[in-house]
Amino acid sequence: TSVSGVTRWLTPDKVAIALSDRFKKDDHFWFTVFHEIGHTLLHGKRLTFLDNTDRADERTPEGDRSEEEADAFAAQTLIPPEHNAAYRRLARRPMPFDNIKAFARQAGIAPGIVVGRLQHDGALPWTHGNNLKRPVRFPHNGPAEDQPQ
Structure with missing residues (x-):
């Protein structure tokens, strides 16, 4: 669905x-x-x-x-309002990806969340930055390969 x-x-x-x-x-x-x-x-x-x-x-x-x-x-x-000005600057120039990582560190959030927001806002193409997004595993998906069962 x-x-x-x-x-x-x-x-x-x-x-x-x-x-x-x-x-x-x-x-x-x-x-x-x-x-x-x-x-x-x-x-x-x-x-x-x-x-x-x-x-x-x-x-x-x-x-x-x-x-x-x-x-x-x-x-x-x-992305709390106190980071809006920095986010707007980032949205004008999101590349290189080091800019995204630096903003994420400053704001205390994961770089993947910043990438998703930039993509949603049209500042970054949907095809860019996806490697910064982390996978989310759910219990029904089973254990990760490196974890004992």
Whole structure:
């Protein structure tokens, strides 16, 4: 399916967040985590959110703004506002990749997350920088090759 995450309130005090392993890279995984957390903090407790990457046909009970708000929450959590000026400078000149690595160190985040944001914002082609994204392993995928079973 095209679903990356789901947020559903089980009771007024208990929420469930489910994530798929659709893209299996750190940029997409952490954005989805914080996007779903954004729904829990910003939107109604009686709503269920099924999030996919095709926003053209998506409608929610609160209208399209709830997805935009959750996206903004995730983006601001991953790259906090105090790093906006440095990020804008990086977006104007993301290459060489050492620029991305230096910004990631300064902001205290993984370089793959920065690459994903630059790609999303159109500052870096989707084909560039993917080697800086780390794979995310989920328990159902089994142990890594270098780990005993």
